[in-house]
Amino acid sequence: MPLKYNKAPDVKQLANQIIERLEFSHIAPDCVHCFRSEGSKSRRIIARIHGFGRIWQQALELPPTYVIEVLSERYDKLSPEEKEKTVLHELMHIPMGFKGGFRPHKGYVTKRHVDNMYEKYKKRKQNRF
Numbered sequence: 230m231p232l233k234y235n236k237a238p239d240v241k242q243l244a245n246q247i248i249e250r251l252e253f254s255h256i257a258p259d260c261v262h263c264f265r266s267e268g269s270k271s272r273r274i275i276a277r278i279h280g281f282g283r284i285w286q287q288a289l290e291l292p293p294t295y296v297i298e299v300l301s302e303r304y305d306k307l308s309p310e311e312k313e314k315t316v317l318h319e320l321m322h323i324p325m326g327f328k329g330g331f332r333p334h335k336g337y338v339t340k341r342h343v344d345n346m347y348e349k350y351k352k353r354k355q356n357r358f
């Protein structure tokens with residue numbers, strides 16, 4: 230059965246909160262879309278981020294855009310904290326330039342870096358920033 234995609238307003242709201250609290254000013258929130266997919270057989274992947282590469286931007290004359298996809302079968306079972314971390318992880322793949330490409334796991338989107346960022350996020354959340 231093919232994957233089914235639905236818009237995920239809950240994920241979008243979470244992404245906006247993370248962008249705001251962590252002052253990810255390089256990310257244009259309107260150019261980050263969030264979808265929930267259903268029907269994946271993957272047991273490993275919880276979420277992924279899709280970029281809209283430069284050649285497509287030029288061909289279609291559209292701005293850089295990203296899509297965060299959460300896999301319903303796995304993501305929906307996570308605790309609120311794990312969901313936050315998952316979306317944060319995906320947002321951290323977006324590079325400073327916001328040009329449609331990605332920052333790699335190696336050297337940037339590491340567990341340690343995500344955990345550090347998450348601590349910062351949690352503190353700001355507690356302080357209602």
Ligand SMILES: [Zn+2]
Binds near residue numbers: 318319322338
């Ligand atoms: Zn990743």
